[in-house]
Amino acid sequence: MLTSIKKVCDAIKKNKSFLITAHYDPEGDSLGSQLAMAEILRQLGKKYVIVNYDKPPARYDFVKNIKKIELPSQKRRYNFDMALVLDCPVIARIKDVAKIIGKKPMINIDHHVSNRNFADINYVQPSASSAGEIMYDLAVALGCKINKDLAAYIYLAIIADTGCFKYSNTTSKTMYIAAELLKYGVDPKQMYENIYESHTLAGRKLLGLCLETLKVSKDGKIAWMRLTKAMFKKAGATSHDSENFVNFARFIDGVKIAVLFGDNTKQGFIKVNFRSNGKWMDVNRIASSFGGGGHVSASGCLVKGNMKSVKNKIIKEARKVIDGRRTDN
Ligand SMILES: [Mn+2]
Numbered sequence: 001m002l003t004s005i006k007k008v009c010d011a012i013k014k015n016k017s018f019l020i021t022a023h024y025d026p027e028g029d030s031l032g033s034q035l036a037m038a039e040i041l042r043q044l045g046k047k048y049v050i051v052n053y054d055k056p057p058a059r060y061d062f063v064k065n066i067k068k069i070e071l072p073s074q075k076r077r078y079n080f081d082m083a084l085v086l087d088c089p090v091i092a093r094i095k096d097v098a099k100i101i102g103k104k105p106m107i108n109i110d111h112h113v114s115n116r117n118f119a120d121i122n123y124v125q126p127s128a129s130s131a132g133e134i135m136y137d138l139a140v141a142l143g144c145k146i147n148k149d150l151a152a153y154i155y156l157a158i159i160a161d162t163g164c165f166k167y168s169n170t171t172s173k174t175m176y177i178a179a180e181l182l183k184y185g186v187d188p189k190q191m192y193e194n195i196y197e198s199h200t201l202a203g204r205k206l207l208g209l210c211l212e213t214l215k216v217s218k219d220g221k222i223a224w225m226r227l228t229k230a231m232f233k234k235a236g237a238t239s240h241d242s243e244n245f246v247n248f249a250r251f252i253d254g255v256k257i258a259v260l261f262g263d264n265t266k267q268g269f270i271k272v273n274f275r276s277n278g279k280w281m282d283v284n285r286i287a288s289s290f291g292g293g294g295h296v297s298a299s300g301c302l303v304k305g306n307m308k309s310v311k312n313k314i315i316k317e318a319r320k321v322i323d324g325r326r327t328d329n
Contacts, residue, residue: 005137009142018081021086021101048080052069078100081105165178168279216252222256222257256322259274272314277297287300
């Protein structure tokens, strides 16, 4: 049975204190959504703590209250009635924060099509562009006031997950919400620059090294690149610097599926990032078959093996998706 937003609202109203969390390796949608959730709870007079497995990347320092996001602490005693897990398709993605939650009741609020409904209440809306978009619905449903802070958090979440309104997950509802948020003083230019035009020099050098590895299949429909530990070392870059690299392979005319292979996440494993062009190019299907997941046109997985063997396996699966495509695409 589908969970209604009312069920989520009732559970929030009934409880007094909350732990808010989202996936490790935080980015705009998870950060913006969590801060939006916190503002909603503040307006309702509830208590909350925000705990994330990783520290927010420095690029998000411009976001108000970002420092309220804490790392899990063994010294601290956490007192809360209920956990709110945002932007997370599987519970494993909150890592050690799951230990803090323990057996406390949990609400899973997400927009990933691959969501496994792991909580007591699962509010999953794959048609929402972002978890931030769901936060807007929640704020309205709970009778909260959209103020400057809430507007900024939700706007950040939406532009992060829609590539600033460019991806196919952008709907008229997304645009409607964004238009509403602009009424509360969000500066779209500044927000865009902070998210999309803020790079370190080391990061740009890393992109150069990555682009040198670009390969395209004979028919021009699959493009892939490599990112290695050695490249990070050479450029002096960190993992946050490689955000959105995979899109550079997708930008090529004729490319339907773009893949980025990285050996810098876990020893003995290759991290695979997918992006696709075209409605029927379901890369979530590929990522899911390797234990990962995400969205139809943006997904990822971690595959055991070396660069060469993983690349061969993945390209073979991407080929199947291309060959099985509908003719109306
Ligand atoms: Mn998201």
